[in-house]
Amino acid sequence: MCDERTELENTEYLKKKSKVTRRKFNKMSAGAGLAMMLPPVANAQDVVSSNVEVTTPYGTADCFYVHPASGSHAAVLVWPDIFGLRPAFEQMGTRLAQSGYSVLVVNPFYRLTKAPSSQPGADFSDPDTRNMLMSQMGSLTPETQFQDAEAFVTWLDAQDEVDTSRGIGTTGYCMGGSIVMRTAAAMPHRIMAGATFHGGNGMASDAPDSAHLLIPQTKAHMLHALAANDDAQAPGMKDRLRQAYEDANIPAEIEVYNAQHGWCSLDSAVYDEGEAERAHSRLLALFETALA
Numbered sequence: 001m002c003d004e005r006t007e008l009e010n011t012e013y014l015k016k017k018s019k020v021t022r023r024k025f026n027k028m029s030a031g032a033g034l035a036m037m038l039p040p041v042a043n044a045q046d047v048v049s050s051n052v053e054v055t056t057p058y059g060t061a062d063c064f065y066v067h068p069a070s071g072s073h074a075a076v077l078v079w080p081d082i083f084g085l086r087p088a089f090e091q092m093g094t095r096l097a098q099s100g101y102s103v104l105v106v107n108p109f110y111r112l113t114k115a116p117s118s119q120p121g122a123d124f125s126d127p128d129t130r131n132m133l134m135s136q137m138g139s140l141t142p143e144t145q146f147q148d149a150e151a152f153v154t155w156l157d158a159q160d161e162v163d164t165s166r167g168i169g170t171t172g173y174c175m176g177g178s179i180v181m182r183t184a185a186a187m188p189h190r191i192m193a194g195a196t197f198h199g200g201n202g203m204a205s206d207a208p209d210s211a212h213l214l215i216p217q218t219k220a221h222m223l224h225a226l227a228a229n230d231d232a233q234a235p236g237m238k239d240r241l242r243q244a245y246e247d248a249n250i251p252a253e254i255e256v257y258n259a260q261h262g263w264c265s266l267d268s269a270v271y272d273e274g275e276a277e278r279a280h281s282r283l284l285a286l287f288e289t290a291l292a
Contacts, residue, residue, distance in 0.1 A: 038091060038266060039277060044098035045069070049090070054106075056151035058144065061110040063152075064090045065159075067102035072163040074291040075156040077149075077183065078105040079176030081265055082124075082133050084117035088267035099284060101169070102161040106152055108179070109136045111144075137175050142182060142209050149183035153190050167192025167291045170220075171283065173265055177224075178202040181211035184218040193290035195223040195283045197264040198230060204240035215244040221290040222252040225279040227261040253282065 049066035064085060067073065076096055080089045085107040093105040107115040117136060124130050156162050168190045172180035177199020184191040196203065203224070204212035224241055231238060238254050245252035259275040262268035 038095050041095055041098040045100055047094060047097040049094060054152060054155045057147045058111050062107050062114050064093060064105040066094050066097040067161040068097060068100060072161055073100055073102045074166040075162045075168045076101045076103045077152050077170040078103060079108060079172035079179045081174035081176060082137050083122055084109055085115035088265060092266055104152060104156055108140060112136055112139060145179045145182045146186040149186040153187045169193040169287050169291050171195045173197045175200055178211040181214060184220040185214035188217060188219045191220045193286050194220040195286060197225045197279060198227040198261045201234045201237055204237045212240055212244045216248045221286060223282055223286050224254045226256045228256055228258055230261050231256045
């Protein structure tokens with residue numbers, strides 16, 4: 001969950017593990033750029049990428065679109081974390097495309113600014129940066145998320161590289177977890193698989209607009225990969241999710257990973273390659289079956 005407490009926990013984790021603070025890591029990663037690379041994809045397909053614009057009820061969203069160089073494929077809609085669309089997520093989207101998917105990575109904050117919406121190495125522990133990021137996140141509401149989901153899915157279905165006979169998948173990180181669940185509810189006839197990675201507590205809370213209340217309106221098979229420190233803060237979230245999916249008779253894999261909030265994002269200070277790869281393998285397994 002992207003908040004000050006989580007940031008403090010992650011900083012303490014880094015100190016214990018590597019003697020590197022979050023601030024020092026951010027300074028190093030800002031200079032490293034794309035030197036941080038994901039593991040190679042087995043039998044990777046050649047891909048083509050471009051920056052695209054998607055018309056929504058609120059204006060024009062700048063996004064990153066990447067797909068195999070030939071043929072049409074199941075589509076995947078990617079919702080980034082609070083730091084927004086940036087090179088790390090372009091790389092993560094490209095990796096999915098190399099596995100055979102047409103992938104749209106969106107700028108969720110397009111109403112406020114074009115991507116990147118945060119500076120390289122942005123430090124969440126800095127109060128000004130944190131306030132800016134939280135303000136951007138606060139501009140998103142369940143209504144905007146529903147309308148954006150409809151616009152992005154409609155755009156994907158109009159692309160030649162998308163096989164509309166197959167279902168669409170969607171993934172979300174941090175704040176993107178709740179958006180994935182609302183996307184599945186907004187377009188239940190198209191979203192057949194969803195995955196959340198270190199999603200926030202808005203996925204299943206006491207709030208009247210908690211995303212888990214929408215599960216009966218969805219059809220998507222789901223993967224929820226939860227961070228250990230998030231689970232420690234809100235241990236009841238996994239139980240709420242399990243019960244909601246069970247009541248709706250929807251397949252869902254819900255697991256707490258031995259990693260910190262942010263561990264799946266390539267440029268995160270707490271990126272954990274081993275646990276991130278395990279989560280990625282579960283994602284590919286989900287898509288292979290649910291998007292057939």
